[in-house]
Amino acid sequence: MSEQAYQRLWDSSHVTLQELLDQELPLLEPVPDRERQSFHYRLSSLYLYYLGLLRRFDTLYDQMVHPQKRRLLRRLLDGVAGRVLELKDDLVRTDLSEYHCLDHVLQDLKLTPADLEVPIPKYFLLEQSTILKERGLMLAEILSRMGPVTSETSFPEMHRTTAIILLQRAERARQGRLRATFMREIRKEEERDRKIREEGWHRFSQDQAAIIIQKVWKGYLQRKRTQHDRWTEMEFIGMLPSAHQVNLRVMYQAGLGEDIGRLRQIEKEEEFQVAMVKTHDVLRETEGPDMKEKLKEQIRQWFIECHALTGRFPDYPDESLGGSSLIFADKTPEQVKMELEVQAQESKKKNQEKNKEKENEKKERKQKKEKGRKREADTMLKTWPSKFIPVINAGHEEYINMWKNQHESIHPTQSFDPEALRVEKRKELEEEIRIQVDELMRQELKNLHLAVDREEGKPLKPLKKKAGKKTGKKKKEKDLTPDRSVESLLEELVVFGFLRKSETVTLKDYIGDFLYLGSTLNLANKLPMPSLFDIRQNVALYGVLRLGSPDIHAMAPLIRSILLVGPSGMGKKMLVKAVCTETGANLFDLSPSNLQGKYPGKMGVQMIVHMVFKVARLLQPSVIWIGNAEKNFYKRVPKEEKEMDPKRIKKDLTKALRLLSPGDRVMLIGTTDQPQLAEMKGLCRTYERILFMPRPDYASRFVLWRQMIETQGVQVTQNLDISALAKVSDGYTPGHILQAIHSVLTERRVLQLSKQPLVASEFLGHLAKLEPMYREEEESLKDWYFKTPLGKRKVKFIKDQDVEEAKLAKERKKRK
Structure with a gap:
């Protein structure tokens, strides 16, 4: 795409954004509980539209070259991503579920299930590629110091005579099979000769022979034409992938164009950085002295006016309140003075009001209990105020004021706008000079007080924040390793196996299809179970989007931990690795089996938890994984696991999680297939979001069979009935399906595919050997959830x- 095409896409995106911003205000109004369905529909439609905008802004930010436009696009991209997370939180509160049936909304908005896929911004990995390379080199260096870990697999020794007997037995069996096939062919020839002797040769005339040959040939040609027409029709209606759809050359050229665009971005960004420094220096030399003198004259004039009106010089505003910027906010000296006095009086009143608030709290608690029953009857639904809407609004207004009516002919080479850069740097220079002038004018005001009023001016105390005490208590943490560097802690964690190198697994590799009948099941009063597509979507929202960007994490609803609950083989560990791959996060392993025999005692547990969370914060984003998470919260510890002591990390883990605040891109992800063994209260307090993973439905199994077979390098033909496989494999997990495919598609079988096509019956025997997920097991997991x-x-x-x-x-x- 050209820059003009990207500009048109940007313009159309802001038209959609304006429509969405107009729909935001009605959502803040409370809605009665009886209108839950209409409220849910409005939330869902907004959520889908914002997902579409996120996809567009990600494409624009990834491919546009203009450096100033890209800065605005970055703010809009983060703002829209944060708004998607807020709407997801509202949907959970409205729907009382982590999974939502949006098939009817998709149908009404004329969208496809692909539009529901959560796009992962490409800059998550592109902008920290150098950091990831450094971390990889650091891990490689630590592992090289440890020395090569030789895992020599010891095979059982066999005597020479026994080995010869085995070889002879195998050779005799091979010769026996060859002899049997040879004798079978001889018997067939003898039978054919006998029939010819008894019945004689049937002789055809020349015309009869020609007619038979024509029939066979014309039938063959017609079958080929019919098959070709059927395939063409299925491709036209979208039921089969087109042969011309996947063109490697076109894909290569598209990828090459994207890479060239990114290289141009780097060049223009370097030019812009140089221009920023030059512009700042030029403005400081040319306009800086005039700005400084002008500010001094304005502040002196304000001193004189205040003295003329009140008979004394005013108190200079503190820097925490804005300094002299408070003076030039289009207010008269009297208004500024009144505001300062009011702020001083408010600080005194607040201390008096605190005592009254404590008395009123007791009365309010009683009233809340009485009103609670009434509220249950008349529950009101509404969305919480958004933190990202002001950011989106500011970005939208900047686009309208600066970039909407600008044609691409103004910036043909996609270079920066020097006039806009001067305006931006002039504001920064004014702020720098204002701080310097404030220090000088405070001293001058003190001298005026001493000379004229004969008194020392008392500086205005900054207002204390109420939340300061609460946040201060949470942030206080004893540093058990104050004298150690990050490199030494990192090396110790790698040596003991707590920091691991995650495998490269993308979120797309977690295959699954959309739940198409969710709304229909809801209407029939049947609670629909989530599909694999829903699980992948929630992991992208809760894990990837939050950990990928510090700006999004700082303002989005805080989620510190996730618990993945499902039977073995559902891909829980795969999802943990996918989160690490998509965000470039470090993977820490605090599973009970990994803790066994390491850091014994109470102090040892405190030390390892402290080290893991400290390094995770310093090298964020980070994922802390706990496999078999139910063992940390056992109701009764089994006898065979008492030596492991799986519950010893429980208290320190919950304390460390509470200390995580917005901006700390550290997430705890637990996986379990037996949550019934754990205490419900402790598990739910530690893990804020619980994602249930039931067995895959028919649509997901169909997609799993097809894509898993194709990833083995095998093209699926009509001879292979995928629908029958999906039906037969009901109750089997994706792990079972993959295991059956690996068992069938050996190297030898792949070589035979040209002569002997793949058939569904080949997989049935291998599936029968595996133990499926029984209904009782699934029902017990549902009851627990x-x-x-x-x-x-x-x-x-x-x-x-x-x-x-x-x-x-x-x-x-x-x-x-």
Whole structure:
């Protein structure tokens, strides 16, 4: 795409953005609980539109070259991504579930399930490529110091005579099979000769032979034409991938164009950085002295006016309140003086109000209990105020004021706008000079006080924040390793196996299809289970988007931990690796099995948890993974695991999690397939979001079979009935399906595909050897999930709905 095409895409994106901003205000108004469906529909449509905008802004930021436009696009991209996370949080509160059925919304908006896919911004990895390379080199260096780890697999020794006997046995078996096939062919020839002797040769005339040959040949040609027409029709309606759809040359050229665009971005960014320094220096030399003198004259004039009006010189505003910028906010000296006095009085009043607030708190608690029952009957739905809407609004206004009406002919080479750069740097220079002038004028004001008023001016105390005490307590943490460097801590964690090199797995590799009948199941009062597509989407929202950007993490709803619950083989570890790959995060392993025999004692546990969280903060983004997370919260520790002492990390883990604040891109991800063994309260307090992973549905199994076979380098033909495989494999996990495919598609079988096409029956024997996920196991996991806090609320909501429907039905009968 050309720069003009990207500009048109940007213009159309802001038209959509303006429409969405107009729809934001009505969502803040409370809505009765009876209008939950319409409220949910509005939230869902907004969520889908913002996802589309996120996809567009990601493309624009990745490919546009103009450095000043890219800075604005970055703010808009982060703002829209944060708004998507806020809407997801609102959807969870409205729907009382981590998964949402949006098929009817997609249908109404004329969108496809692909539009529901969460786009991962490309700059997550591109902008920290150098950091990732340095970390890789650091890990490689530490591992090289440790020495090569030789894992020599010892094979059982065999006597020479035994080995010869085995070889002879195999050779005799091979010769026996060859002899059997040879004898079978001889018997067939003898049978054919016998029939010819008994029945004789059937002789055709020349015309009869020609007709038979024509029939065979014409039938063959017609079957080929019919097959070609059928394939063409299926490609046209989109049921089969087109042969011309995947053109490697076109894809290579597209990727090459993207790489060239990124190189141009680097060149223009370097030019812009040089121009920023030069512009700042030029403005400081040419306009700096005039700005300084002008500011001094304005502040002196303000001193004189205040003295003329009040009879004394004013107090100079503190730097925390804005300094002299408070003076030049289009206000008269009297207004500035009144504001300063009011702020001083408010600080005194707040101390008096604190005592009254404590007395009123007790009364309010009693009133809240009485009002709680009334609120349950008349619950109001509304969204929380957004932190990202002001950022998006500011970016949208900047686009309208600066870039909307500018044609590409103004910047044909996509260089920076020097006039806009001067305006921006002039504001920065004014702020720098203002701070310097404030220091000088404060001293001058003190001298005026001493000379004229004969008194020392008392500086205005900055207002104390209420939240300062609470946040201060949370941030206080004893540093158990104050004298150690990050490199030494990192090396120790690598040596003991707590910091691991994550495998490269993208989120796209977690294959699964969309839940197409979610709304239909809801209407039939059947609770739909999430699909693999929904699981992948939630991991992208909760894990990848938050950890990928510090700006998004600092303002988005804070989520410190996730728990993935599902049977073995569902790809829980794969999702953990995918989060690390997509964000470039470090992978720390605090699983109970990895802790066994390391750092014994109470102090040892405190030390390892402290070290892991300290290094995770310093080298963020970081993922702390705990496999078999239920073992940390056992109800009863099994006898065989008492030596491991899996619960010893429990207290220190919860304390360390509480200390994580917005901006600390550290996430705890736990995986478990037996959550029933754990205490519910402790597990739910530690893990803020619980994602249930049931067995895959038919659509997901169909996609799994097809794509997993194709990844082995095998082209799926009509001889292979994928639909039958998806039906038969009900109850099997993706891990089972992959295991069956690996067992069938050996190197020898792949070489035979040209002569012997792949058939569905080949996989059945290998599937039968595997143990599927039984209904009882899945039902026990579902029962456990509905005992979690969110699950309980969902069950209660469904019961209340059933009661209301029953009442309405009775009233209708009475009316009749």
